[in-house]
Amino acid sequence: MPPLKKSVSDLAVLGGEALFPEPLHVGRPNICNRDALFKRLGEATDRRWLTNDGPLLLEMEKRFASFLEVKHCIAVANTTLGLQLLAHVLGLKGEVLMPSFTFIGTARAMEWQGLKPIFCDVLDARHSLNPDAVRKAITPNVSAILGVHLWGIPCEIDELQSIADEHGIPLIFDAAHAIGSAYKGRKIGGFGRAEVFSLHATKAINALEGGLITTNDDDLARRLRLARNYGIAEEDVIVGTGINAKMNEFSAAMALSNLECYDKLLEHNRSLQHAYKSALSEMPAVQVTTADFINEHNSHYAVLRISQESPVSRDQLRRVLVAENIYARRYFWPGCHQSPPYPRWGGHAPLPVTESLSEELMQLPTGMQLSVNDAMAIGRLVVFAIQNLQNQLCASPASSPGHSTLNNNRATRVFY
Ligand code: T4K
Secondary structure, X not given: OOOOOOXXXXXXXXXXXXXXXXXXXXXXXXXXXXXXXXXXXHHHHHHOOOOOOOHHHHHHHHHHHHHOOOOEEEEEOOHHHHHHHHHHHOOOOOXXXXXXXXXXXXXXXXXXXOOEEEEEOEOOOOOOEOHHHHHHHOOOOEEEEEEEOHHHOOOOHHHHHHHHHHHXXXXXXXXXXXXXXXXXXXXXXXXXXXXXXXXXXXXXXXXXXXXXXXXXXXXXXXXHHHXXXXXXXXXXXXXXXXXXXXXXXHXXXXXXXXXXXXXXXXXXXXXXXXXXXXXXXOOXXXXXXXXXXXXXXXXXXXXXXXXXXXXOOHHHHHXXXXXXXXXXXXXXXXXXXXXXXXXXXXXXXXXXXXXXHHHHEEEEOOOOOOOHHHHHHHHHHHHHHHHHHHHHHHHOOOOOHHHHHHHOOOOOOOOO
16 A cells, blocks of 8 residues: 655655656556457458448447347447437437536537537435426427446436426436446346447447447437448438448447456445545544445446545545546536526536536546555545644645645635
């Protein structure tokens, strides 16, 4: 385990040596089976079949459909395009209800299809759509509900499905984070009309870039397959509209090789969640929110919530960690509704939970780059920083070097 700090001046943010010699990133790609990967890349290279429904892609779609317990799996170039294809094929018009508390790509996909995102607030514990907020936001202009299984924690799917059914509109999911997660014992992938996963480099299973649309609807799957290849059914036969959203063979090789190690990765990430939680167990102002849902999600994101009661704010703590080479992130700050062009578009109810979450959450590194001891050390560093900086900051004038180093940020809190 990296040596712990003895005094506050050992903190790198105050001039001490960094805890880790190399940067630790949130979203560091997991490449678990290099031999299998390079073998597949070699075979694809020899075959000279590199994209357009190649054999690796077809094998991958089959293997992921089985893994996700769903009838159809359509591989695409990325999630954003997958969501666009889905909106296009479902013929969505007007407005789509969705959370603001998500990656900007969720909103961009709808916007790019000429749809207006109407942002609804999220649940304080699960961080996904609040069904009551969704119910209140339904109008005749709304053509779909788009839930996001944030951090891989499933949405309140049953309640959202009831609302969608009552109003005769489709429920679809951005499942970018949720590969391997489960809702009431059933894998995410077969809920709503369709779900869209991300295989981006930063995700639990990566294909460099990539996405998967999953559905149990035969006709929808057929139309999605056509739409990802310009509407081309076969040589010289064009039967619909579409765009290029195809995945190539190298990406499929990466996805297949990583899928084969998923169980090992899941076990490792679960141990990291436990380690973070145990290191922080005596610090009530800081919770590992994802650890509370460990049996439902894939444990790929480790999310800390630094409450308003904490004497050291989220952004101050993040500066402390970054100085130690722990590149914690503040996904998803400031929330889509505060990013252009959406503030101009308006049209949504107040989003108090979204706004407090976006000020309080911080993601810590996970994955194969990190050992359980490293996670324990990071957790203990957080405790040390909060306990010691609290004393230091309360004892020193606001103009001291410690203060300015920590407060050089847009969203900070006043200490006294
Ligand atoms: N919906 C949701 C809920 C999403 O989170 C996302 C994507 C989408 C939809 C859209 O999915 P895709 O269309 O991308 O399939 C990153 C990813 O680019 C993005 O895919 C992801 N969510 C988002 C949460 O994270 P940035 O802007 O934070 O990326 P960046 O370049 O800052 O990298 C993130 C971290 O990963 C860095 O700390 C460095 C590390 N990293 C990154 C790459 C690419 C590496 O260590 N190696 C790498 O190769 O968006």
